Amino acid sequence: MSETAVLSIDRVSKHFGGIVAVKDMTFEVQAGEVLGLMGPNGAGKTTLLNIIAGTYSPSSGRVHFCGRDITGLPAHKLCHLGIARTYQIPQPFTSLSARQNILVATEYGGKKAAGMEHDKIFDLVNLSEQKDMPARDLATVSLKRLELARALASNPTLILLDEIAAGSTDAELPRILGIIEEIHKMGKTVVLVEHVMKVMVEAVDRIIVIDKGEKIAEGTPGEVMKDEKVIAAYFG
Amino acid sequence: MKIPRLTTLVPVVILVLLALFPLIGIPLNWLNYLFSFFIYLALATMWNLLAGYTGLIMLCPHAFVGLAGYTMAIGTWVGVPFQAGLIAGAAVAALFALLISYPVFRMKGIYFAIGTLVLPEALKAWFSFWRPVGTAYQGGGAGYAVAGVAGFTLGDKYWLALAIAAVSIFVVHIILRARLGLGLTAIRDNENTAASSGVNIFRLKLSSFLIAAFIMGIAGAAYYIHNPRIQPTSGFNISWLLLPLMATVIGGEGIEEGPIIGAAIVTFLRFLLADYGAWSLFIQGIILVVVVVVMPQGIAGLLRQVGAYRLPLRLFKAAEAKIHKT
Numbered sequence A: 001m002s003e004t005a006v007l008s009i010d011r012v013s014k015h016f017g018g019i020v021a022v023k024d025m026t027f028e029v030q031a032g033e034v035l036g037l038m039g040p041n042g043a044g045k046t047t048l049l050n051i052i053a054g055t056y057s058p059s060s061g062r063v064h065f066c067g068r069d070i071t072g073l074p075a076h077k078l079c080h081l082g083i084a085r086t087y088q089i090p091q092p093f094t095s096l097s098a099r100q101n102i103l104v105a106t107e108y109g110g111k112k113a114a115g116m117e118h119d120k121i122f123d124l125v126n127l128s129e130q131k132d133m134p135a136r137d138l139a140t141v142s143l144k145r146l147e148l149a150r151a152l153a154s155n156p157t158l159i160l161l162d163e164i165a166a167g168s169t170d171a172e173l174p175r176i177l178g179i180i181e182e183i184h185k186m187g188k189t190v191v192l193v194e195h196v197m198k199v200m201v202e203a204v205d206r207i208i209v210i211d212k213g214e215k216i217a218e219g220t221p222g223e224v225m226k227d228e229k230v231i232a233a234y235f236g
Numbered sequence B: 001m002k003i004p005r006l007t008t009l010v011p012v013v014i015l016v017l018l019a020l021f022p023l024i025g026i027p028l029n030w031l032n033y034l035f036s037f038f039i040y041l042a043l044a045t046m047w048n049l050l051a052g053y054t055g056l057i058m059l060c061p062h063a064f065v066g067l068a069g070y071t072m073a074i075g076t077w078v079g080v081p082f083q084a085g086l087i088a089g090a091a092v093a094a095l096f097a098l099l100i101s102y103p104v105f106r107m108k109g110i111y112f113a114i115g116t117l118v119l120p121e122a123l124k125a126w127f128s129f130w131r132p133v134g135t136a137y138q139g140g141g142a143g144y145a146v147a148g149v150a151g152f153t154l155g156d157k158y159w160l161a162l163a164i165a166a167v168s169i170f171v172v173h174i175i176l177r178a179r180l181g182l183g184l185t186a187i188r189d190n191e192n193t194a195a196s197s198g199v200n201i202f203r204l205k206l207s208s209f210l211i212a213a214f215i216m217g218i219a220g221a222a223y224y225i226h227n228p229r230i231q232p233t234s235g236f237n238i239s240w241l242l243l244p245l246m247a248t249v250i251g252g253e254g255i256e257e258g259p260i261i262g263a264a265i266v267t268f269l270r271f272l273l274a275d276y277g278a279w280s281l282f283i284q285g286i287i288l289v290v291v292v293v294v295m296p297q298g299i300a301g302l303l304r305q306v307g308a309y310r311l312p313l314r315l316f317k318a319a320e321a322k323i324h325k326t
């Protein structure tokens, strides 16, 4: 494992009964890197994020975070250590206001250095106007922003973003790219799962393509888009 | 001098008025009714903390009531005054909660509910033959009398129950406005998100579970100071579950004033229907079903929905403004 790796996935597999969701996965993410995870629906991307964030423990293999073996640690400990994630399908605290939603993450996120002020976070994700609304009254677009806001509020080292651009209009994409750029500038390491190609190609340094739980390609956006296996997985 | 806010003042005034009741010679029956009301209120408030704010459908209040009652009763047989036994009983209830927490918290939702429901039955069976002090039939059957409570007047018992109810409401009030309350609400709303936001779910659930067990224990033990005989069938009786459950659901789960309204109704019904035996539970059950269907948020929920608090609150605010001006 290299010295600067923030995240290291070492031959990780995950089975659900007979289904193999992730198979023998190995990769590293360097400090400050923006890594993209790509692959058709059901490829195992969300499962991989769930393993990194501690929602699931892997069936086999090890996960290291900043040099420390975190395999099987519970989600709240990983949050304290500096891993935050968004959910592909927003999972807010419905009875709490947007502001209280992210307050949970700052109150319970662990003894890290103070992160961004809440108002700045809301500005960044463009949710300032709705921050006092109960989450149950927010539209899906706003809930997606709230996912981002909550992930940022615990001031993580590594942030896992699961299809934050899904459902956005083209006009909203520059803003989303801007947010990722901003997170990157804060020095955070990002793992980005995305179907929206424009976001993927413009935001990331490197892409790993997954199909049926296995890594089929890895490289810069330009490289993987030309890869035959990738073309086959997507269009074949 | 800082003038206290009216919203703080009103509960304090009500508390003082209630505390004066035994001194102004109100009918003894009334003190009895209110005693029961305070006990049920404390139980319901704690049940609401778990079901309404933590998302734990805990079905073993009768384990805490029975254990605390037995601890206090048995204590009085070996020279522990009942006052100390009251606290010891609550502590035993909390200790029991701590012991069962690890296995029951591994179960989710309905499994947690069922897991907790079997515990009081096991305790009931155990206490039917276990007799740590006294010979087999001393005190009669498997029951114990609570000794040394003769000098404790009805007024004393009334104040004790009032204090327990007031403290339970105050505790929940504080919790809900503190960091703990935020975490509990997060757990209730979404456990996955709570965990990935850094909330230690086990620890927080355990905190509210222990608080509830302790206060339910003390409320149960206080009941057995007033009715100083405990038996397995009374201490571990399922009505200790049904009362707070009905009070909370009828009054409004997850709403602070819900258990207050609900406990008042449940107490009223209990005495009104006292002569009808089994029919009493049947009628209460029907009322429960009707409330659940007609007002899913309970009575307090309905009151909030129709804005029943708006006028009194506005009057408060106006009065407050006037006071602060002068």
Ligand SMILES: Nc1ncnc2c1ncn2[C@@H]1O[C@H](COP(=O)(O)OP(=O)(O)O)[C@@H](O)[C@H]1O
Pocket (backbone or CB within 6 Å): A016, A019, A020, A021, A039, A040, A041, A042, A043, A044, A045, A046, A047, A048
């Ligand atoms: N909790 C689960 N239980 C059973 N199967 C699951 C579970 N989570 C994911 N899977 C399965 O694992 C595979 C990968 O799913 P997922 O990681 O969500 O894919 P992606 O995010 O790439 O679309 C799918 O076949 C999915 O049905």
Ligand SMILES: [Mg+2]
Pocket (backbone or CB within 6 Å): A045, A046, A047, A088
């Ligand atoms: Mg997915």
